[in-house]
Structures are given as C-alpha cells and as structure tokens.
Amino acid sequence: MKKRIVSCLSILGLAGLVFAFGDLLIPQENVIFEAAQRPQAFAELVTSSTYSVWAARGIVGVLMEMIGTVGLYLYLQKTKAERLAFYGLLLTLMHQILGVGVFALVIFLFPAVGEMVLAGNTDAVRFATMDGALGAFMGASLLFTLAGLALMAVAIWKSGVLPKWSGWVAFLGFAMIPLPGVAVQFIANALWGAAYFWMAYAVYKNYSYQEESEEKLSENLIPSNSL
Template sequence: MNTGNSPLAAGRARLGALSLAITGVLFLLYPLVRPYADEKSMQGAEAMASPAWVAAHLFGAVGFIFLALGLLGLRIALRETAAEPLASRAVVVTWIGAGLTLLYFGAEDFSLNAIGQRAVNEQNLKLLVELTEAVRYNPAAITVFGAGLVLLAVGVILAAVAVWRSGLLPRWSGVPLALGFALFIPQFFGTPAMRIAHGLLITAGSLWLASSLWRAQRR
C-alpha cells in the first residue's frame, strides 16, 4: 500500500510516536509518585499537602496533552489509508475529552493541595473532609470529569480501530492503550497496586503503539 508520506509528514508522524512514548512514561509516573493514605485522616492531609501530590497530578495532566499530540501523529501517518477518517474522528474526540478532563485535574491537583496544607497547619480534619468533598463531588465538576474520561476512552478506542483497519500498523498495537483508557474510571476505585498496574498497562500500550508508528515511518 502506498501511504504517500512525504519526509515532512513522516517527521510529524515520528513526533507523534515520540509523544505517545512520553505519554506512557507520564502515566506510569502518575500512580508511582502519587502518595496514598486515608484521605479522611491527617496522613491524608499530609499526602495532599506534599509536593509529590502536585507532581503526580501534573504528570497525569501533561500525559493527557501528549496523548492528544500522539494521536495527531497517528492520524498523519494514516492519512493515505482507508482508516484516515476514523483516525481524524479519534483525534477530535480525544482532544475534547482531554480538555474536559484537565479542568478537573487542575482542581484535584492545586485545590486539594491547598486544602491539605491548611488542614495540616490547623490540624483540622473536618476542614479537610468537607472541602475535599466539595471540590471532588461538585455536580458540575464531576459531570465534566466523567464526560471527559468517557470521551478519552471513546477517542482512543476509535484510534485502535483505525490502527486495526489501516493495514499500515500491527493490528493489535492499539488495543492495550484503548483498554487502559477504557479502564480509567474503574481504576480510581482500586488499590494503590491496582492503580500502578493500570499505569503499567497504559505505558505498555503507549510504547507498543509508539514503536509501531516509528517503524512504519522508517519503512
């Protein structure tokens, strides 16, 4: 199959592959660096108040950005295949999902960090619990967050289907990443070990798709 890739397009697709690889690293750092504790205790307040809390959520937030860039590179690589329209839809849906998700991630990162610091300084657990629940479970906020994560899952699944149909990349190379984002909401209810395992799944999926995309451009 003639993919019609110019050197410029191939270079952009390789940047997409690099973005996917970075995505994988960031989504592994997110659960590894994040401190875990009972969030209705002073240990939980100290966890939220820590620099590790801010760093971990920044890793996750930037991971969503690089995911969107990576799928743009995938769409460029597939532009002369029958899967290009589906890859384009995947990019649009993923970008919208990432934008909605980042609104909530910012609050989770910086607002809860400030609440944790104040709770620690005042040794006030009631303040911690009340304000944390107000930030996390605000109806508008949780709706936007849920919608963003669902759209991210749909976007990455569409990308996996585009990979499967493209004839350019290994059929299964998009499936683990799609599975990782399909499980993004359930993993929030898992143990720390399960959340780290989920990060490993996204990392493996990102690196497989990245390496497949890179090799395809070299061919």
C-alpha cells in the first residue's frame, strides 16, 4: 500500500513539472485571458505550432493530478484528519474535472477562434473572452482548487504523518499560478510539484524505516524450538 502511495504522490509531483516545463513552450499564457483587449496577439498565440502541445499537456497534467490526489487521501484516511482530507479530496477532484473542461476549450475552441480572427473576422474573439459564463467557469475551477488545497493543507498539518508545511507549499504554488510572467508560472508549478515530491519522500522514508525495524525485530527473536 505504501509503495502505491509513493507512486501516486510522485506522479502528482511529476504533474507539476509537466505544467512547469510546458509553460516554457509559449511566450505568455495570460494573453489568453486578454483576448478581447489583444485579439491579434491572442490569435497568433493560439494558432502557433507549440500551442497545441502546451494545451494537450494540460489535460495530461490534470489526469496525473487526479491520480496523485486519490493517493494522498488514501494515505490520510486512517489519520485523525480523515474528514478534512475527504472534503479536500472532493473539492480538488471538482477542480480537476472542471480543469479537463477548461483544457478541452483551450485545445479545440481557442484555435478555431484564432483562425477566424486572423482571417479578418475579429468579432469571433467574443467566443474566447473571459466575460460571462466562460470566465465564471474558469474562476470556479480556481476557487475549487484553492478551497480543496487549503483543506488538504490543514489535514496534512493535523495528520502528523506528512511534513506539516508541505500542504501549504502546494497551496502557495497553485495560488501563484494566476500571476503574470513565464518565470513566475514556471516557479509556481515547480513549487507545488516539489511539495508532492516532498510528501512522497516522507512516505518512502517512513516505509523504509518500518521495514528496517521489522527486519531487525525478526532477527532478534529466538525461536522457541531452539531452546
């Protein structure tokens, strides 16, 4: 069981690296949120050769997040913080489900809008603006993320089985994602990825220590039939 938990948390850490290095593929993803103000820059970005790779890595990364989040809850479910971890799991999974929807729009809708804008139909950019339902949809995804991670951070702090600050480091990394700048995006994603690698190492270390203790105990036991 512990080995599976280590694997799940490591996959979650790798998801952070997938997002971090993926952000280096495009000049600035915040242009996507400024489609109405900068339609030409938006169109050039979403029709670029590296944009499709950047967008596809989003869905891959979110699926990796799901695997890791379930593993984290399984590790916390037998602790005194199980209830907090459970609600954190639900909110985080809601964010990830919404995240798949967000990246589906990013992959299929935005390039089509960009092609129309470059063809001279600038009115088409209204389908990609953050006003109204689309902005509310993406905003809800972010709110569910922060709420779920905050609950998970408190659960980790109270559980006593993981590094206390690791959950809050993950929360901080996600909270930094809306900030502009490629370097900031890279640091933000690498930060929350590192938090889950930290957790994975703690579980692995604890698991290895338990195995070593059990082996020493078995070596020191004297079979009764040898007396």
